[in-house]
Amino acid sequence: MKRMITAVTLMTMWCAALWADSPLTSTAFNNAYAELPMVEMTADLKPGDFLPTSMLDFLADKDAPVDVRVAVINGIGWDFNGHDCASQLSQYLMKRHKVKTIDQLVKKLDAKTLCVYAYAKAMSNYFEVDEAARLAHEAVKKDKGHSFTVAFIAALIDAQVYMDSDWCMVYKVVADVAHDGSLKLDMRQSAIDIVMEYINLYKEYCN
Secondary structure, three states: OHHHHHHHHHHHHHHHHHHHOOOOOOOOHHHHHOOOHHHHHHHHOOOOOOOOHHHHHHHHOOOOOHHHHHHHHHHHOOHHHOOOHHHHHHHHHHHHHOOOOHHHHHHHOOHHHHHHHHHHHHHHOOOOOHHHHHHHHHHHHHOOOOEHHHHHHHHHHHHHHHOOOOHHHHHHHHHHHHOOOOOEOOOOHHHHHHHHHHHHHHHHHHO
16 A cells, blocks of 8 residues: 555656646757857846846847747746746837837737747746747748748747647647758757757657
């Protein structure tokens, strides 16, 4: 009886540990870009810091590589760090584009910048990502260049949505993009590998 209780306890702890992980919080692909100054700058941010203007400029720059911009968001981290990146970025973007609502902003933004904002929103509150997923899919629809990064980030947010319902889909939605040869590969393979190392843990739930 004692052995059975111990086994159940260990299994519960294992499940809880896995549940505590998530596609958004367990995929530190910024490490693949660690030598870049803007990504490196995220390591100096302390909880509650305002993002430097130079960083907001970079995140909002439609000509800056989208994979590096999402790596910066990844480096800033999730909401535990207290930066509320999405709020800061949305205010900055609305001021820059002279709009007053998020809907107006979505119409103004190019696909890649919208992807960056959607990812920031997901990372700022990874418990509620439905709106971030909607914005990410709007970015995919806008993207005429078939960017791998835009599609991959949308899939990663979708995977977060599926964490509550279908662990097979956590794997499938991301793997489908990772193996889509029709997309323009604009993300470092080492970054993709970091994400897939975690996502592949869920493949067994598709059997």
